[in-house]
Amino acid sequence: MTDTDRIIGRSDVNDIEQILMISNTDVDATVRAVADNAEAIFTWDYGKGARPALERLYEKAKTSQWNGETDLDWSIEVDQEAVVVANMAANNRGAGLDVAGTLFEKWGDKEWTELGVQSQNWTLSQFMHGEQGALLCTAKIVETVPWIDAKYYAATQVMDEARHVEVFAKYLNTKLSGHYPINAHLQMLLDDIVSDSRWDMTYLGMQIMVEGLALAAFGFMHQMTTEPLLKQLLRYVMSDEARHVAFGVLSLKEYYQDLTQAELRERQEFAFEAAVRMRDRLLQQEVWDRMGVPVKEAVTVVMQDPGQQLFQQMLFAKIVPNCKKLGLLDAGDGWLRERFTEIGVIDFEHMPDTEEEYETFALAQGEVASLA
Numbered sequence: 509m510t511d512t513d514r515i516i517g518r519s520d521v522n523d524i525e526q527i528l529m530i531s532n533t534d535v536d537a538t539v540r541a542v543a544d545n546a547e548a549i550f551t552w553d554y555g556k557g558a559r560p561a562l563e564r565l566y567e568k569a570k571t572s573q574w575n576g577e578t579d580l581d582w583s584i585e586v587d588q589e590a591v592v593v594a595n596m597a598a599n600n601r602g603a604g605l606d607v608a609g610t611l612f613e614k615w616g617d618k619e620w621t622e623l624g625v626q627s628q629n630w631t632l633s634q635f636m637h638g639e640q641g642a643l644l645c646t647a648k649i650v651e652t653v654p655w656i657d658a659k660y661y662a663a664t665q666v667m668d669e670a671r672h673v674e675v676f677a678k679y680l681n682t683k684l685s686g687h688y689p690i691n692a693h694l695q696m697l698l699d700d701i702v703s704d705s706r707w708d709m710t711y712l713g714m715q716i717m718v719e720g721l722a723l724a725a726f727g728f729m730h731q732m733t734t735e736p737l738l739k740q741l742l743r744y745v746m747s748d749e750a751r752h753v754a755f756g757v758l759s760l761k762e763y764y765q766d767l768t769q770a771e772l773r774e775r776q777e778f779a780f781e782a783a784v785r786m787r788d789r790l791l792q793q794e795v796w797d798r799m800g801v802p803v804k805e806a807v808t809v810v811m812q813d814p815g816q817q818l819f820q821q822m823l824f825a826k827i828v829p830n831c832k833k834l835g836l837l838d839a840g841d842g843w844l845r846e847r848f849t850e851i852g853v854i855d856f857e858h859m860p861d862t863e864e865e866y867e868t869f870a871l872a873q874g875e876v877a878s879l880a
Contacts, residue, residue, distance in 0.1 A: 511843075515781045521851060524811075527788045528803055530696070535689040542698075545705040548651045555656065561758045561863075562657040569664035569751055572870065574744055576675040584737040586683040592624030593617075594734040605813040611805055625685060626795045631729070633688040634789065636676035638718060641698040642752070643669035645714040652707035658759055665755065668748040675741055683737065688798075693789035697782055708763055712775055715756025716834070717782035720826040720862070723749040728822055743871070750869035753826060753862040760834050761863075769840045776836050776844040783827065787851065790820055824853035826862055833861040 513519045518526040534540070557563045607613050646669055649662040680687055690698075701713035723746060730742040764772065791811075796803040810816055828848055831837050837845050837857060848854045 515777050516784050521784060524804060524807060527791060528793055530692045532689050532692040532695065542702045544648055544702050546648060546652045549654050551654055551656055553656060559655060559657045562661055565751060565755055566661040566664065569661060572747065576671050580675065580740050581737060586735060586737060588625055588685055589621055591735045592621050595732060596624060598734050599732050610809045611801060612809060626799060627792060629684050629686045630688045630792055630795045632676055632680050632684060634691055634694060636673060636680060637690040638694060638722060639669055639672040639676060642714055642719060643673060645701055645710050648710050661755055665752055672745055679741060688794050691789040691794065693785045697785040708760060709778060711756045711760050712778060713782055715752055716830050717779060717827060719749055719752045720830055721786050721823050723753055724823045724825045728819060747869050747871045750862060750866040753830065754866035757830055757833055757861060757863040764834055772839040773843065776839060779831055779836055780844060780847045787820060821853060825856045825859050828853055828856040829859045829861040832857050833863060
């Protein structure tokens with residue numbers, strides 16, 4: 509059995525059939541229980557500031573809170589179909605896609621617009637589900653991390669994540685046209701993160717991997733959308749997410765210095781599994797299924813779109829440099845470097861890590877209002 513077989517259940521990381529075989533089996537359920545297997549850690553060391561970088565992050569978080577009800581302009585009307593058409597025109601999406609001889613050959617504006625609508629509903633739904641995962645994981649970090657400075661900061665992030673779930677849910681409910689259940693690949697990853705008993709694995713899975721990808725995804729969507737309310741919403745959320753990822757880098761950088769090679773290898777494998785799970789969810793198989801389109805054929809064609817390929821790669825622009833900053837990329841025999849090379853994202857290793865750049869995401873006074 510290969511490492512890939514053992515970690516993600518298949519030997520070929522790019523096997524479309526195996527990826528599509530994983531689907532959500534409890535789409536009608538409203539509650540899901542996952543055992544978190546963790547001990548609640550009290551500390552009697554209340555020495556605030558023992559970790560100055562975390563203290564600075566905590567102070568920054570306290571002054572950066574915002575109110576999703578009052579700071580976003582919910583009076584903005586959203587014509588979803590018009591937004592989809594405007595986005596496609598503004599970004600020239602699909603221009604390099606050859607659909608000759610495919611199921612898309614006879615599609616007209618109506619079908620492409622409907623795909624855009626469903627894709628937006630799906631994407632925002634997965635953002636919302638991921639933010640709830642972050643809400644639970646950060647509450648777990650408050651409970652399990654042994655340092656008081658980390659508990660203080662993580663408590664601010666619990667509030668941030670609640671706000672993110674709230675605003676994505678409100679945008680979906682009042683401005684868009686439908687929800688999607690959580691994608692099975694995302695659910696598998698969240699289950700793994702929540703169920704692991706080690707506090708640093710919660711950090712690695714959520715703060716570095718899930719939040720790192722979310723930060724890149726929000727930035728990409730913020731750049732591509734022409735809809736002013738969504739621009740505002742994403743800009744606010746990005747200002748929080750950058751702090752969250754920096755929190756993970758600052759905490760794990762110290763902790764990983766003292767781990768053995770065997771322990772680091774476990775973290776490398778977990779990071780690789782998380783990367784693959786997040787990449788696989790981007791195939792949007794639920795969208796094709798809802799539209800009554802043969803899923804495998806649709807995915808095979810769309811994966812040839814240069815814009816889609818760029819989007820999928822860019823989502824790792826934060827993850828790879830942060831893994832490098834933590835020493836995971838080249839720990840031991842460089843196993844994670846080889847895996848990131850295999851899935852085509854290693855070129856992002858020289859991008860700035862989030863500890864270096866998180867303050868650049870901070871909101872300037874009056875900035876968001878000017879976006880409307």
